[in-house]
Amino acid sequence: MTRNETAERLRDILAHTLGTAPPDPETDLVESNLLDSLALVELLVAVEQEFSITFSPDELEIERFRSLKALAELVDAHGSGS
């Protein structure tokens, strides 16, 4: 899967879980008040299911979930090919 494909699928997940797609891949989801605790839980579960991956405790840093771009890098690091 290419980075663009990952980003597109993540954009759809974000649109579904947050109710709106981030306007830009680098939009700070925390600062723009799109990502609170419940939304993050929804996002974590949805991304793990969609890409058949499990985030390790070491990966659970807010910086990795702060933007679509950061999240796409995290997912790509898992080498998901689904």
Add this chain to the structure above:
Amino acid sequence: MSGIRAFDRDDVQAVARLHTEPDTPQEEIERLASFFERTLVDSPWADGEIPSLVAVDGDSVVGFLGSYVRHMELEGRRIRLACSAHLLTAPEVRNQALGALLQRAYLAGPQDITMTDGATREVQVMWERFGGSTAHLQGLLWIEPLRPASLAVHRLVHNVALETALSPLAAAMDAPLRPMLRDRRAASFDVHEADAVSFAAAVGELAQAFPLHPAYDVGYLDWLFGQLRRLAAEPPVFPDRIRRGPLDVGVVTVNGRTAGAYVCQIRRRGVCRVLAAVCDEPMAPVLLAAIRSRAEEGRAAAIFGRVEPHLLAALWERRTFLRYGAGRMLALSADKELERAPALGRALLTRLDGEWW
């Protein structure tokens, strides 16, 4: 560096400060720090594989989740239950979803089952999204009033001297109510004061009625009873409306056979707080009558306990009130049968196995 890592002894002061206000006296911070150190670091069941967690931002601790590991048995097999508690994040990072990250990290640990029994609605929603379930019945608190006026004074007056001064008036108001509130159920039993050895032996026998039950050892119970005695003797660590009383641990027998075991904190003119009521369901009326007799002897104003499935029918037959407010019990496990055991009444999980403080 930011992220989540295991809590250690060096974090105790920072975590205590996280749980207090900026103007909290140092003495209270020290008391809380001591509590965390004793119960999270020095507990005989503290488990380096299932540690408490801190969220850090540089050198600062900005979030915390406490881990209390319990040894359990599931149909003869030893398992580890991880009880999460004290989840808190610093005000300046509360918009950063650190609570969710701490929970997710904790749930990923090597324990067989994770639970919490003081959860808020928000935490419940998060756990259920992560795949966990709620044992709704254990969210109920049962209250058996013995001296209603004294109970009202105890709950409304948060000043010990004033409570003492008002007690004769409350006692006079309670006097005409006492005959109406007496325990009308005839039950014959003997109550034996218990120590860690006799309590462990009784629970070992009684718990066989439950597929999932605690696997207490004497060393752990000795430590736990010591902590409970210390909490009752000191000013409150976590202020709430129930002031703790002296510890009362007992084994109840009927015709010489073990019928039940209990752990209570009985405060004169206050609350008899039931932390554990262990019996099989048919013996629950006897055990509840025995606890009531101890509460009466200790001149408590009321008995408070958490509803457990094996007590429900007996509570229904007594003059008890139920209130939803004991905190939600949540469970999560890869083994869904194990996860549902508390909700289905197949688990002996008392307050002693959760948030006993």
